[in-house]
Structure formats: C-alpha cells, structure tokens
Amino acid sequence: MAAERPSDLALIWQQTRYQNKIFWRTPIAAFFTLVFPLMFLILFTAIFGNEEISGLGVTTAQFFAPGLAVFAAASATYTNLAIGTAISRDNGILKRVRGTPLPPWIYITGRVVSAVYIGALAVVIMMGVGVAFYGVNVYWRTIPAVIVTFLVGVACFAALGMLVAAIAPNGDATPAITNATLLPVAFISDIFIVTDDPPAWMEALGNFFPLKHFGDAFRAAFDPTLTGAQFHWDNLGYMALWGVVAVVLAARFFKWEPSKGGGRRQKKREKAGA
Amino acid sequence: MTAVEVRGLVKTYGSLRAVDGIDLTIEKGEVFSLLGPNGAGKTTTVEILEGHRESDDGSVQVLGFDPAAGGREFRERIGIVLQESAVEPELTVTEVLDVYGDVFPRRRPTGELIELVGLEEKSSARVKTLSGGQQRRLELALGLVGDPDLVFLDEPTTGFDPSARRQAWSIVENLAGLGKTILLTTHYMDEAQFLADRIAVIAAGSIVAEGTPDTLGGREQAEATIRFAIPAGKSISDLPIRPVSTANGMVTISHPEPTRALHQLTSWALDNGVELGALSVQRPTLEDVYLQLVGDENGG
Incomplete structure (x- = not known):
C-alpha cells in the first residue's frame, strides 16, 4: 500500500481549522477577545461623547477604535495563545502531539495562525463597528500600512504569548500572568486613557513595552490630520525586536510535558492516587 | 525479527537510578507485558521506547529506529495509548480521530475505529461529555488511528466495566492476530495472563523475572x-x-x-x-x- 505523507500546508490548514473550532466552542475566550474590547468603545463614546478631542483634532471613536483594535489583537494572540497552550500542556495534549508524526512546528504554527485569524476578526469587528456607528474614517492610502502593522504586531504578541506559555508553571497561572501584564501596560500605552503630560517614568515605561508602538503605528493610519502611507518603521522594528527575543526565549524554555506538581490535571491524578 | 531491542538501559534522575541496566527483547508480532509497582521504572522505560525521554546509557532500537532520534518516520509507525485521556475536550469523537488521523500517511478510517471501540452512539458528542470508560475507548482508538506496527498500551482498561474490558481484550487479540507488536503495561494480572505472550517484571529499575504467563518466576515448577x-x-x-x-x-x-x-x-x-x-x-x-x-x- 503506497503511503502518502500529507503536505505541510495541508497539515497547517487542518490544525488551524481545528484550533478555530476550539476557539468558537470556548465562549469565554470568544467573549473576552471579540466583545469585551468593543464594550470600551461603546463606553468611551457614551461617557466622553463622540466629539473632537481637544488638541488631538480627532473624534473619540476615531482615536480609541484603532487602539482598542490593537488591544483586541493583542488579547487574541498574547492572552489566548498563552492560556490555551498552557492548558493543553496541563491536559497532556502537547505530550500526545509529540508522540504523533505531526511536526511540532506545524502544531505551533496552526495555533498561531488561528490566533492571528481571530485577531484579524477582532480588528475588523472593532473598526467595522466604528465605521458603521461612530463615523470612523478609513483611508485607502494607509491600508497597506494597516495590514503590515497588524501582522508585525500580532507576530510580536504571539511570540510573547508562547513565551508566557513556556515559562508559566501551569494553565491556572497563565490568566493571572497575562492579565497582570497586558492590562497595566495598556493603561500606559494610550489604549484606555490619553494622558496630556504623563510623568517621565511612565512615559519611558510605556515606550519600553511593545503595545504602545503597536497602538501608535496603527492609530497613525487612522489619523485624519496626517497624510501619506503611514508606515512607521521605527515602531515596527521595535516590535520585531521584542518578537525575536521572545521567540528565542520561548524556544529555549518550551516544554511539551505537563509540569510535575502543578495544574488542575496533575492534582486530580494525585488525588486519585494513581 | 525483533521489534524492540534494549541493552543495558540506564536513566537517572539526580541520584536516583530510575532505570538501572535493563535488557529487553520483544519479537515482532508479540504481545509483551511489562509489570511492576509504581515507581519501579516501568513508565520511564516505556517513555524512552516511545521517544518521549532520552536514556543516559545503553542502546535502544525500536522498529530499527533510535526512538530519541527517529522523528517523524519512527512516529508514523507507532501508536501510543496514554494512561490518561488527553484530547481537546471541545472537539467531538469524530473530529478528534480525524485531526489525529490525518497526520499519518497510512490511517484507519474514522468510522471503522469508532465501530471497533463501540462508540457509534457518541461519534458526534464532545469529548468532555464522555464517561471515563468512553474516554478510555476513544484513547484506544487514537492509539490505532495510524495503523501502527507497534502499539504502546499503558493501562488500557483501567476504569472499564467487565464487558468493556472483554471487548478491549478482543480488540488487542485482533491486533496481535494482524501481526502487530504490542507492549502492554498493566496493573491487572488477569489482563497480562489473558493477553501477554511474555511478561517481564520490573522492580527498583531492574528486570527481576521474565517468562510466559505460565512459567514466570518458576511458576510451572512451584x-x-x-x-x-x-x-x-x-x-x-x-x-x-x-x-x-x-x-x-x-x-x-x-x-x-x-x-x-x-x-x-x-x-x-x-x-x-x-x-x-x-x-x-x-x-x-x-x-x-x-x-x-x-x-x-x-x-x-
């Protein structure tokens, strides 16, 4: 019997498809990724009104929608990949995958591509709601920059998500790690609030993390006071640097086996006395 | 022809010699059972043979491969039935068998496997809704999905009711009849007695006895x-x-x-x-x- 090995591309597509299925069947992940960021847009425009923000020359929605889209994309990649991958390891799924002929890089790629797809969906929903209900303007001249900025940004945050999955002791700890990092950083990255004159240390801290660079580059593409293609190579390069460091560290520390003594599954096993 | 050839296998964890010089030979088509108490080195040995762990000393050949370096070619020819069901709880029985089956170049059809383990009525149920015994049966089907030459069965019938157990045993017997090699670890002596052609008992990292179920430990002369x-x-x-x-x-x-x-x-x-x-x-x-x-x- 001639045995034909499936192509890498077919396997990546198949893994992505199943990861997408799992995402849609996990309502809490779908809610926090797609609906939760949208609630901020609705709240902000309701609280501040959708007027022009003084000194910025843009409306509330025009300013916040791109930043919240970036926040949603970061949640879809960083938060979801870290939690999902760590839980899969706790459940022994990663170990099972390692015992099959599926090349590990294809499994990881399937997870990442699925997360990027969800992130793209979150961005489209956010900007779509902005355009449809809040008069947000989109400019054809910046679409290439929007796409490139999105891809560099989600690549960076996917790498950071895999890094958290690599170093987290178990799946129970990952939501705490991702929330305790992404949320405070979002506050100093002009995602939820814009500070007129922030303390120097806060500004420096915001500039250190990649989220502000993602937000700034993405927002520039929707700024009506600017012209041109809006490729911000400095921001993109800085995010790429974070991404490369994260990939190297993640590859160094990543484990396929459940950790001893941690995780829900492990505790259950110990209780059973097996 | 030998399926598994192990010589002087050693694995240490810190100062503990978990596996302390094991020799094993399993012939092709044989049902070989590894028995031993928890912590005896049974799981470590099996995981080295599966390619999950690397040995510290000794030589290991499984289907002609060094499992630690055999990679994809090696894994295309083995099937692993894990002790604990470890699959995506959100997927259905059919989806799980499809997604894991599609990675093998030579695979058994999903419908055939579902029938084999008697999960027809649960084929479109999510894995998280299955009972413990049903999850074990899915696990068994997953071990066979790539039509493997060598099957690792780790406690395959733990938690089964007697009739499901008999059913699982007849599946294993059928596999043996097809010329598959089977490495079985179990806690149930009747299971080893019923299924195994040969048994090795492992204690404190060493093989302390080896033989057929009828002759193990000088049983026939006792x-x-x-x-x-x-x-x-x-x-x-x-x-x-x-x-x-x-x-x-x-x-x-x-x-x-x-x-x-x-x-x-x-x-x-x-x-x-x-x-x-x-x-x-x-x-x-x-x-x-x-x-x-x-x-x-x-x-x-």
Whole structure:
C-alpha cells in the first residue's frame, strides 16, 4: 500500500481549522477577545461623547477604535495563545502531539495562525463597528500600512504569548500572568486613557513595552490630520525586536510535558492516587 | 525479527537510578507485558521506547529506529495509548480521530475505529461529555488511528466495566492476530495472563523475572495447592497425606507432585466411599508470583 505523507500546508490548514473550532466552542475566550474590547468603545463614546478631542483634532471613536483594535489583537494572540497552550500542556495534549508524526512546528504554527485569524476578526469587528456607528474614517492610502502593522504586531504578541506559555508553571497561572501584564501596560500605552503630560517614568515605561508602538503605528493610519502611507518603521522594528527575543526565549524554555506538581490535571491524578 | 531491542538501559534522575541496566527483547508480532509497582521504572522505560525521554546509557532500537532520534518516520509507525485521556475536550469523537488521523500517511478510517471501540452512539458528542470508560475507548482508538506496527498500551482498561474490558481484550487479540507488536503495561494480572505472550517484571529499575504467563518466576515448577472439604465422618488423621493446614472444615495440602498426591487422595476417597467436596488444584496465581517477586510491601 503506497503511503502518502500529507503536505505541510495541508497539515497547517487542518490544525488551524481545528484550533478555530476550539476557539468558537470556548465562549469565554470568544467573549473576552471579540466583545469585551468593543464594550470600551461603546463606553468611551457614551461617557466622553463622540466629539473632537481637544488638541488631538480627532473624534473619540476615531482615536480609541484603532487602539482598542490593537488591544483586541493583542488579547487574541498574547492572552489566548498563552492560556490555551498552557492548558493543553496541563491536559497532556502537547505530550500526545509529540508522540504523533505531526511536526511540532506545524502544531505551533496552526495555533498561531488561528490566533492571528481571530485577531484579524477582532480588528475588523472593532473598526467595522466604528465605521458603521461612530463615523470612523478609513483611508485607502494607509491600508497597506494597516495590514503590515497588524501582522508585525500580532507576530510580536504571539511570540510573547508562547513565551508566557513556556515559562508559566501551569494553565491556572497563565490568566493571572497575562492579565497582570497586558492590562497595566495598556493603561500606559494610550489604549484606555490619553494622558496630556504623563510623568517621565511612565512615559519611558510605556515606550519600553511593545503595545504602545503597536497602538501608535496603527492609530497613525487612522489619523485624519496626517497624510501619506503611514508606515512607521521605527515602531515596527521595535516590535520585531521584542518578537525575536521572545521567540528565542520561548524556544529555549518550551516544554511539551505537563509540569510535575502543578495544574488542575496533575492534582486530580494525585488525588486519585494513581 | 525483533521489534524492540534494549541493552543495558540506564536513566537517572539526580541520584536516583530510575532505570538501572535493563535488557529487553520483544519479537515482532508479540504481545509483551511489562509489570511492576509504581515507581519501579516501568513508565520511564516505556517513555524512552516511545521517544518521549532520552536514556543516559545503553542502546535502544525500536522498529530499527533510535526512538530519541527517529522523528517523524519512527512516529508514523507507532501508536501510543496514554494512561490518561488527553484530547481537546471541545472537539467531538469524530473530529478528534480525524485531526489525529490525518497526520499519518497510512490511517484507519474514522468510522471503522469508532465501530471497533463501540462508540457509534457518541461519534458526534464532545469529548468532555464522555464517561471515563468512553474516554478510555476513544484513547484506544487514537492509539490505532495510524495503523501502527507497534502499539504502546499503558493501562488500557483501567476504569472499564467487565464487558468493556472483554471487548478491549478482543480488540488487542485482533491486533496481535494482524501481526502487530504490542507492549502492554498493566496493573491487572488477569489482563497480562489473558493477553501477554511474555511478561517481564520490573522492580527498583531492574528486570527481576521474565517468562510466559505460565512459567514466570518458576511458576510451572512451584508446589501445587490441593484443597477440599473433609468428608463427613472422617477426620484429618484418616487422610493418606498429612495436610499443611485445616480451617473451617477445609483441608489444604501443598505438594511438589500434585498428580501423585491426587491419586492417593482420590483412591482413598473411592475405597472409603466418600466424596472430596469442593476439590481444587491450583498453581500459584500470576498475582502470587508477582507479589513475591516485587515484595509484598510494593504490591499496591
């Protein structure tokens, strides 16, 4: 019997498809990724009104929608990949995958591509709601920059998500790690609030993390006071640097086996006395 | 042809020699059972053979591959049935078999596997809604999805009800009939007795006995135990052979030559016109031999 090995591309597509299925069947992940960021847009425009923000020359929605889209994309990649991958390891799924002929890089790629797809969906929903209900303007001249900025940004945050999955002791700890990092950083990255004159240390801290660079580059593409293609190579390069460091560290520390003594599954096993 | 060839296998964790110089040979088409208490080095040995762990010393050949370096070619030819069901709880039975099956170049159809393990009614149910026994059966199907030459079965029937167990055993028998090699680890002695062609007992990182289920640990030469009820109106002193013990009207005799002992006893019974009620002759069970080999304190 001639045995034909499936192509890498077919396997990546198949893994992505199943990861997408799992995402849609996990309502809490779908809610926090797609609906939760949208609630901020609705709240902000309701609280501040959708007027022009003084000194910025843009409306509330025009300013916040791109930043919240970036926040949603970061949640879809960083938060979801870290939690999902760590839980899969706790459940022994990663170990099972390692015992099959599926090349590990294809499994990881399937997870990442699925997360990027969800992130793209979150961005489209956010900007779509902005355009449809809040008069947000989109400019054809910046679409290439929007796409490139999105891809560099989600690549960076996917790498950071895999890094958290690599170093987290178990799946129970990952939501705490991702929330305790992404949320405070979002506050100093002009995602939820814009500070007129922030303390120097806060500004420096915001500039250190990649989220502000993602937000700034993405927002520039929707700024009506600017012209041109809006490729911000400095921001993109800085995010790429974070991404490369994260990939190297993640590859160094990543484990396929459940950790001893941690995780829900492990505790259950110990209780059973097996 | 040998399927598994292990020589002088050593694996240490810190100062603990979890596996301390194991030799194993498993022939193609054989059902080989590895028995041993928890912590004896059983799981470590199996995980080295599966390619999940690297050995510290010794040589390992599985289907002609070094499992630690065999990679994709090696994994296309083995099937692993894990002790704990580890699959995506959000996927259905059919989806799980599809997604794991599609990675093998030679695979068994999903429908056929579902039928084989008797999960037809659950084929579109999410994995998280399955009972423990149903999850184990899915696990078994997953181990067979790539039509493997060598199947690792780690405690395959733990948590099964008796009829599901018999069903699983007949699946394993069928696999053996197809010429598959099977490495079985189990806690159930009757399972090893029923399925295994050969058994190795591992304790404290070493193989302490190896043989067929009938000859393990010198079982075929051990003294047999004859038991019967004392016939009415007779006492122990009337018997032609001195009993080892008596309790509740039952006599127990251990004898190296059970044929001769039985002949004497039954002749005596016929001559005296009495019946030896509840008569039984037993070799030590596999469990007796096993407990003796690993030491009773480790028996759990």
